Every structure is written in C-alpha cells, then in structure tokens.
Amino acid sequence: MVARGSADNKGQLLPHLFGVERAINQNNLPVNIIFVVEGEEESGSGNLEPFLKEHRAALQCDIAVISDSGMIAPGVPTLLYGTRGVVCLEIRLEGPNVDLHSGIFGSLVANPANALARLVSSLQTADGKIAIPGFYDRVRPVEPWERELWAGLPKNDNDWLEMTGSPVLFGEAGFSSLERIWARPTMDVNGFVSGYSGEGPKTIVPSKASAKISFRLVPDQDPDEIRALIREHLSKTCPTSVRLEIVDHHQGRPYLVRSDSPFALAAKRALEATFDKPLALVRAGGTLPVLQVLKDVLRVDTLLIGLEWMDCRVHSPNENFPIENLRLGVSMNQNLLTEIASFSPKA
Amino acid sequence: MVARGSADNKGQLLPHLFGVERAINQNNLPVNIIFVVEGEEESGSGNLEPFLKEHRAALQCDIAVISDSGMIAPGVPTLLYGTRGVVCLEIRLEGPNVDLHSGIFGSLVANPANALARLVSSLQTADGKIAIPGFYDRVRPVEPWERELWAGLPKNDNDWLEMTGSPVLFGEAGFSSLERIWARPTMDVNGFVSGYSGEGPKTIVPSKASAKISFRLVPDQDPDEIRALIREHLSKTCPTSVRLEIVDHHQGRPYLVRSDSPFALAAKRALEATFDKPLALVRAGGTLPVLQVLKDVLRVDTLLIGLEWMDCRVHSPNENFPIENLRLGVSMNQNLLTEIASFSPKA
Numbered sequence: 067m068v069a070r071g072s073a074d075n076k077g078q079l080l081p082h083l084f085g086v087e088r089a090i091n092q093n094n095l096p097v098n099i100i101f102v103v104e105g106e107e108e109s110g111s112g113n114l115e116p117f118l119k120e121h122r123a124a125l126q127c128d129i130a131v132i133s134d135s136g137m138i139a140p141g142v143p144t145l146l147y148g149t150r151g152v153v154c155l156e157i158r159l160e161g162p163n164v165d166l167h168s169g170i171f172g173s174l175v176a177n178p179a180n181a182l183a184r185l186v187s188s189l190q191t192a193d194g195k196i197a198i199p200g201f202y203d204r205v206r207p208v209e210p211w212e213r214e215l216w217a218g219l220p221k222n223d224n225d226w227l228e229m230t231g232s233p234v235l236f237g238e239a240g241f242s243s244l245e246r247i248w249a250r251p252t253m254d255v256n257g258f259v260s261g262y263s264g265e266g267p268k269t270i271v272p273s274k275a276s277a278k279i280s281f282r283l284v285p286d287q288d289p290d291e292i293r294a295l296i297r298e299h300l301s302k303t304c305p306t307s308v309r310l311e312i313v314d315h316h317q318g319r320p321y322l323v324r325s326d327s328p329f330a331l332a333a334k335r336a337l338e339a340t341f342d343k344p345l346a347l348v349r350a351g352g353t354l355p356v357l358q359v360l361k362d363v364l365r366v367d368t369l370l371i372g373l374e375w376m377d378c379r380v381h382s383p384n385e386n387f388p389i390e391n392l393r394l395g396v397s398m399n400q401n402l403l404t405e406i407a408s409f410s411p412k413a
Numbered sequence: 414m415v416a417r418g419s420a421d422n423k424g425q426l427l428p429h430l431f432g433v434e435r436a437i438n439q440n441n442l443p444v445n446i447i448f449v450v451e452g453e454e455e456s457g458s459g460n461l462e463p464f465l466k467e468h469r470a471a472l473q474c475d476i477a478v479i480s481d482s483g484m485i486a487p488g489v490p491t492l493l494y495g496t497r498g499v500v501c502l503e504i505r506l507e508g509p510n511v512d513l514h515s516g517i518f519g520s521l522v523a524n525p526a527n528a529l530a531r532l533v534s535s536l537q538t539a540d541g542k543i544a545i546p547g548f549y550d551r552v553r554p555v556e557p558w559e560r561e562l563w564a565g566l567p568k569n570d571n572d573w574l575e576m577t578g579s580p581v582l583f584g585e586a587g588f589s590s591l592e593r594i595w596a597r598p599t600m601d602v603n604g605f606v607s608g609y610s611g612e613g614p615k616t617i618v619p620s621k622a623s624a625k626i627s628f629r630l631v632p633d634q635d636p637d638e639i640r641a642l643i644r645e646h647l648s649k650t651c652p653t654s655v656r657l658e659i660v661d662h663h664q665g666r667p668y669l670v671r672s673d674s675p676f677a678l679a680a681k682r683a684l685e686a687t688f689d690k691p692l693a694l695v696r697a698g699g700t701l702p703v704l705q706v707l708k709d710v711l712r713v714d715t716l717l718i719g720l721e722w723m724d725c726r727v728h729s730p731n732e733n734f735p736i737e738n739l740r741l742g743v744s745m746n747q748n749l750l751t752e753i754a755s756f757s758p759k760a
Contacts, residue, residue, distance in 0.1 A: 109613065150516060154614035163578030167728040168627050169497060169699030172601040173593035175579035179602035179624075183533035190527060192652070231510030232522035236654040246520035254519040255526035256617050261604030262625060266456065267501035267662035269627045269700075270603050270728060277530075278609060280515050280616045305539070307583035315614035352516030353616075381514040381617060 067127040067366070068406055069098040096407035100125055104356075107134075110316035111355060118363040129329045129406065130360050133395070135372030138346040139220045140388070143337030143398075145330060146370035148248065148322040148349035149357060151283035153293050154256075154315035157185065157300060158276040159308045165261065166271040175271065176307030179260040182275040188303050189279070189296075190253050194238040196281070198299045201251070204286045206322075208241075208249045212349075216244045219346055229377055248349035252282045278315075282351065289317035318355030323367045328409055333369045336401035340394060352380075371398065414474040414713070415753055416445040443754035447472055454481075457663035458702060465710040476676045477707045478749065480742070482719030485693040486567045487735070490684030490745075492677060493717035495595065495669040495696035496704060498630035500640050501603075501662035504532065504647060505623040506655045512608065515616040522618065523654030526607040529622040532657075535650045536626070536643075537600050541585040543628070545646045548598070548639065553632045553669075555588070555596045559696075563591045566693055576724055595696035599629045625662075629698065636664035665702030670714045675756055680716045683748035687741060699727075718745065 102125070104114050118125060137144040159178040162171065191197050223235055223243055237246040246252075256279060261272030283292055297312055304310040324330065325347045334345045350370075357368050373391040374380065449472070451461050465472060484491040506525035509518065538544050570582055570590055584593040593599075603626065608619030630639055644659055651657040671677065672694045681692045697717075704715050720738040721727065 152516070152616065154616065156614075161577075161579050164726070164729050164731075166577060167699065168599070168601040168603065169499070169629060169697070170594055170723075170727070171573075171577060172599040172627075172629060173584050173597065173698055174573050174582055174590055175577050176581075176583035177601050179605055180533070180537060180600070182605075183530045183602065183624075184537075184539060186527070186530035187534040190531075192531060226518075226521050230508075230513060230518060230522050232508050232654070233656055234523075234654050235521055236523035236652075237520050243521055247517055250520065252515070252519040253527070254515040254524050254616070254618055255530065255608065255622075256515065256615055257608030257610050257619060258526055258529075258605035258622065259610045261602065263604050263606045267503075267625055267627065268603055268728075269499065269501065269601070271601055272604060275602075275605065277526075278614055280519075280614065282516060282519060305583075307579070307581050309580055350516070351520055352514065376517075379511070380517070381615075382511050384511075 067100045067102065067125065067130045067364075068403070069100065069127040096403055098127075099403075100127060107354075107356070111359075114356060115359045115363065118359060122363060125364055127364065127366055130364070130366050130368040131402065132354070132356070132368050132370055133372040134354060135350055135370045136374040136376060136378070137372070138348050140375055141341060142220065142343055142346050143341040144346045144348055144371070145325065145333050145337065146348055146350050146372065147325040147330065148285065149320060149354050149370075150248070150251070150349075150351055151287060151289055151318050151320035152353040152355075153281045153283060153289045153296065153317045154279070155293070155296065156276055156278050156313040156315060157182065158274065158311040158313060159185070159304070160274050160311070161308045162271060162273045165273050168269040168271050171271050176305065177271045178308045179272050179275040181305060181308045182258070182260065182277055185300065185304055186255060186277050186279070189299070194236065196251060196253050198295050200295050201292065204288065204291075205251065206249075206285045208245050212249070213242075213245065215347060216248070217242065219244065219348070225376070247351035249284050251284050251287065254280050254282075256280055282353065283320050285320045285322040287320060289319055293317065316355075318353045319358040321354065321357040321361075322349075327367065329367065329369055329406065332405040332409060333371055333402060336405040337371060337398060339401050340398040369402075371402070373398075414447045414449065414472065414477045414711075415750070416447065416474040443750055445474075446750075447474060454703070458706075461703060462706045462710065465706060469710060472711055474711065474713055476753065477711070477713050477715040479701065479703070479715050479717055480719040481701060482697055482717045483721040483723060483725070484719070485695050487722055488688060489567065489690055489693050490688040491693045491695055491718070492672065492680050492684065493695055493697050493719065494672040494677065495632065496667060496701050496717075497595070497598070497696075497698055498634060498636055498665050498667035499700040499702075500628045500630060500636050500643065500664045501626070502640070502643065503623055503625050503660040503662060504529065505621065505658040505660060506532070506651070507621050507658070508655045509618060509620045512620050513618040515618050518618050523652060524618045525655045526619050526622040528652055528655045529605075529607065529624055532647065532651055533602060533624050533626070536646070541583065543598060543600050545642050547642050551633045551635065551638075552598065553596075555592050559596070560589075560592065562694060563595070564589065566591065566695070572723070594698035596631050598631050598634065601627050601629075603627055629700065630667050632667045632669040634667060636666055640664065663702075665700040666705040668701065668704040668708075669696075674714065676714065676716055676753065679752035679756060680718055680749060683752045684718060684745060686748050687745040716749075718749070720745075
C-alpha cells in the first residue's frame with residue numbers, strides 16, 4: 067500500500083521485493099510503502115479483516131496496489147477495475163440412515179442422490195440463467211462504453227476453446243464471452259459426493275448426497291442477500307422426503323471502481339511506459355474479497371495490476387507464471403511509484 | 414435342482430448341506446438333486462449361463478429351487494412367484510480437459526456437473542414416475558387378485574420408516590408400498606462422482622461428472638429394449654456442450670410364474686407344514702437374473718423359498734440372517750423333497 071508524501075522508511079518495508087529493493091538501496095523511494103502479506107485467500111482470509119482493523123492507524127494510506135490479476139494478452143498492460151463476488155455453500159441431503167438395497171428400498175423411500183440432481187438442476191435453466199427468484203434484481207447492466215471497449219480487446223473464443231478442450235463454449239445467451247466472465251453471475255457445481263464411486267455397478271439407494279456449489283456475483287449483488295435467496299429457494303424446493311442441510315462456505319463481495327480516478331490514470335501512465343502499449347481496461351471473473359475489506363476498513367481503493375496470462379491455469383494442475391513478467395514487474399512498480407508521487411494530492 | 418424319479422445319487426450331491434445330509438445318510442432321498450453353486454451374482458454372473466449351456470444334459474431336471482429371497486414376516490412361510498429385472502449403467506460427462514477456475518471458466522464452458530444434475534433429473538418426474546418415453550409401454554398391471562392379496566399381508570409402512578430412518582416413505586403415487594416394490598419400475602442413482610470432495614469449498618469447474626444408475630424393471634419389460642430407450646433419451650437430452658459416454662453395466666430380466674402350478678402347490682404344502690401357518694404368495698423387488706437363465710437354458714421354472722427377514726440389511730452394512738431359520742430351513746427342504754416326490758408327473 068502506498069502512502070504519499072516523502073518516504074520515511076518506517077520499517078514496514080520488505081527490502082528484498084522486486085523494484086522496491088532498488089529504490090530503497092538508492093535511498094530515493096518517492097513515497098511510503100506498507101506491505102501486507104497474507105496466505106489465507108484460498109480459505110477465506112478469515113484473519114485478514116481483524117488484522118487490518120487492529121492495525122488501522124499504522125496502515126493508513128492513499129491507495130492499495132495488488133497484483134493478483136491477469137493481463138488481457140501477453141504484453142498488453144492491463145488495469146483491472148472490477149471483480150466478481152462469490153458465495154460458496156454445500157447442499158447436503160440425507161434420506162435413509164444407511165445405504166440400502168435398491169431392489170427393495172428404491173420403491174419405498176426417496177433417494178437423496180435422485181433428489182439432489184433435481185434440486186441442483188432447479189438452480190439454473192438449461193440455457194445458463196440462474197433460476198432463483200430475485201437473483202438478478204441488483205445485477206448492474208454492462209455499460210455501453212464497456213461493451214464497446216471489451217469488444218475491441220484481443221480475446222478470441224477459439225483460444226478459450228483450445229485452452230479448455232471443451233466441445234463448445236457455453237454461457238448465458240445475449241452476452242459475449244468477456245461480458246459473461248466479467249459482468250454476469252454464474253452458478254457452478256464444484257463437486258458431488260454420493261453413494262458408490264468404485265468400479266462397476268452397486269445397486270444401492272445411498273443414504274446421503276451432497277453438492278458443493280459456488281455462485282459468482284456481480285455489482286451490485288450482495289453476498290448476504292444472495293445467500294438468503296439461495297437458502298430460501300433450496301428450502302422451498304427441496305422435497306420433504308429427504309432432510310436438507312445447507313452448509314455456508316466463504317463469500318466475497320463484487321468490486322467496481324472508477325477507471326479514470328487520479329490513481330487509475332497514474333497506473334495507466336506507468337503501465338503504458340513499461341509495456342509501450344495502450345492500457346487495456348478490464349474486469350475479472352474471479353473474486354478478491356480483500357478489495358472490499360480494504361475499502362471498508364482503510365477507506366482506500368485498490369489498483370489491480372497483475373501480470374498473469376490467461377493460460378496460467380489458476381487453481382488447476384500445472385499452474386504457472388511467465389518468467390519474463392518478473393522483470394517487467396520490476397519496471398512497472400518503479401514507474402508506478404514515480405507516477406503516484408508526481409500528481410497533487412486531492413484538495 | 415430336483416429331478417423326479419428314484420434317487421440314484423450320481424455324485425452331484427453335496428452331502429453336508431442341511432436336510433439333504435440326513436436324507437442321504439438314511440439312503441432314502443426321494444428324488445435326484447443336482448446342486449449348482451456360483452458366487453458371481455453380485456457382479457453379473459457372467460460365467461453361469463455358459464456353464465449351464467455346457468452342462469445342459471447333465472443338469473436336466475424338473476424344477477429348480479433357490480432360497481435367495483425373503484419371508485414376508487418372521488415365521489410366515491413365503492413363496493416368491495415374481496421378481497423385478499434390472500438395467501445398470503453409468504453416465505459419464507466430460508467438459509474441459511482439466512478442472513478449471515470457476516471465476517473465469519464458469520462463464521465460458523459448460524460445467525459437466527451442472528449438466529449431469531439436469532440430465533439425471535430428466536429421467537424421473539418429481540413424483541417418482543420415470544420420464545423416459547416408452548418406458549412404461551410393456552409394464553404389466555397389478556392383477557386385482559394380487560392387489561387384494563398383498564393388501565392383507567402383514568406389512569406395515571411404519572416398520573419400513575423405522576427400518577430406514579427416512580423422514581417419510583416416498584414412491585410413485587397410486588400404488589401401495591408392496592405394489593411399488595413388487596410390480597412397479599424404479600430409477601435410482603447409486604452414486605455420483607465429480608470434482609472436489611474434500612472438506613470446505615474449492616471453486617472449480619470439474620472436468621468430469623458421472624452417475625451410476627440402476628433401473629428396476631417389471632414384467633413384461635425387456636432389459637435390452639429398456640436400455641435402448643434410456644440410451645436414446647440420454648443422447649437426445651444431453652446438451653452438445655459436454656461429451657456423453659454411456660457405460661453399460663449388468664442387466665437381468667424380470668420373472669413371473671404361476672403361483673398355482675403343481676410344483677408351487679407342493680411348495681405350499683411343504684412350507685405350511687414346516688411353519689404351521691398359511692403360505693404368503695409374494696413377489697420381490699430385487700433381481701435374480703438366474704431365473705430367466707434357468708428357464709432359457711434348462712426350460713425349468715424355479716421355486717423361490719428363501720428365509721431372510723426384511724431387516725436382514727441385504728447389501729448394506731450389518732447384513733445378517735436369523736439363526737433360527739437355519740434349523741427351519743432343514744425341515745422345509747426335507748418336506749419339500751417329500752412333497753415333490755408325492756405328486757404324479759405331468760402326463
């Protein structure tokens with residue numbers, strides 16, 4: 067995080083970080099920097115918000131900078147001004163208290179795996195719309211300038227097809243791929259667990275069936291409100307022949323800031339100087355719950371200037387990062403600090 | 414299997430089996446007995462039919478006797494005159510070639526687990542009817558005499574509720590529990606496998622999703638015909654955004670014989686003498702593919718006089734068998750052989 071004014075090197079610096087190291091060594095850091103390092107993002111960052119609150123005074127700053135995002139294409143400097151939110155949960159259905167012989171009991175009691183298939187498919191229509199009443203009420207439409215801007219970005223549906231190996235691309239009708247990823251909500255089953263999973267058949271009625279599910283949210287959907295809508299829908303839709311338990315997993319709010327603020331414009335200058343190309347303004351389909359936490363606790367926006375490529379296989383086997391971007395990242399951060407130091411603070 | 418006429422003890426006897434032992438020791442076995450022992454029933458009995466065909470001449474007999482069935486209630490002698498058939502298969506859906514980050518790819522490609530939920534729920538309506546076109550075309554209606562007979566059997570829905578722990582009983586509307594188990598087809602998901610199954614959330618689009626499914630069939634449904642209908646429905650219903658593979662597992666035909674044949678009446682006398690109670694005539698919800706194989710290869714019907722109770726937890730943890738029925742089984746088989754020997758062969 068960057069606090070403008072003359073650098074005073076108060077000890078929150080980590081001098082071995084890229085770019086910052088050189089600035090510090092030369093004793094010419096143009097602004098104060100505070101590093102906050104945490105490793106819990108994939109499990110919900112439960113300790114981050116309390117930490118920020120406890121150290122609120124020491125962490126006072128003007129802008130946050132995070133590089134946990136991607137470039138629209140290799141070599142194209144990219145500023146991210148919005149991310150999606152997320153609500154994760156698990157649906158657990160229980161029927162009989164033990165797996166039963168399907169020849170007898172398949173005709174007597176509800177099969178929780180059959181019921182789970184029906185319940186899960188009630189969450190979404192065949193054409194990819196989420197079917198929970200009220201779910202789209204607060205979805206902010208894609209702005210005309212965004213639609214136009216994104217249509218010109220160097221993204222190609224064929225690249226995604228090749229990258230995923232899926233037979234065709236699929237998603238909500240009426241939106242381009244980028245619009246779907248960046249500005250439309252989704253529902254994904256992340257995993258099923260039920261009954262027999264070994265080789266060959268086993269003619270049982272499983273006693274339990276569960277599905278892990280994640281919903282991606284967009285501005286201005288609120289995770290608490292959406293979670294309540296999901297719970298209400300599931301409770302109303304689930305038949306009484308099985309017992310329903312809904313387990314809450316983590317959630318995060320969607321995030322959207324102006325892409326023409328003084329800090330965003332400073333980032334634009336720094337990135338264009340580094341990569342010698344015009345900046346791409348993008349949103350992201352993933353979720354960075356920390357953005358809203360920083361906003362709430364420290365009252366700062368965040369510049370998102372990450373350097374991963376689309377084929378970095380985030381969260382997948384063979385996750386990777388382009389080596390050339392380590393060096394470019396050094397220059398980018400040097401330029402950014404200089405640019406941030408160069409403009410007048412708000413009145 | 415029993416071949417009537419004077420006993421000649423040709424060496425297919427297993428003299429240590431209950432009841433038969435005493436008869437043999439006393440040298441007064443009233444009929445010939447041929448034992449066929451196999452241990453592959455749970456995996457489809459792939460070797461039984463070839464074995465029976467190969468030894469067709471040596472296995473010539475008048476009636477087969479099998480005790481792989483149950484009593485309608487403890488102490489009530491029970492003759493089974495019909496069983497359901499079965500068709501087992503596995504639905505496998507593939508989307509992307511690797512698990513993907515749901516934040517990006519959940520909006521780009523079809524999620525095979527979402528698609529599986531929809532596809533599986535297309536197989537059955539919410540009220541328990543199977544929704545595959547043509548599925549019920551050959552279902553033989555429950556006879557009025559069966560409906561009346563079964564309504565008087567000592568079975569209680571509360572017992573089943575207690576036995577299973579399910580919140581309520583559930584099944585096709587318009588039929589009693591026994592009618593559903595014995596004379597109506599069903600569809601059960603036996604297991605789901607997809608994506609992440611560990612603790613907590615993982616926001617992925619799984620690359621694959623599969624469901625093992627069994628259908629119980631009733632007279633006069635034909636497993637080959639039903640399998641073709643299922644395949645046709647799945648192929649038509651599955652979206653092109655995922656790849657569908659249907660893996661065939663085992664199948665077995667439903668079975669139904671007259672309950673007033675000379676052999677059935679001999680069994681009735683033997684069982685009523687053994688248990689000192691009127692015989693219950695029942696069908697079963699499970700499947701015994703061997704019945705139709707014996708009919709096809711050896712041209713014999715089978716007397717099904719099993720001694721398990723409803724709470725024997727067949728195919729479940731803590732499967733059990735009542736010890737007192739071991740001794741009663743000795744008497745039952747002695748009486749049966751005597752009764753079978755006592756009536757005149759068909760003209």
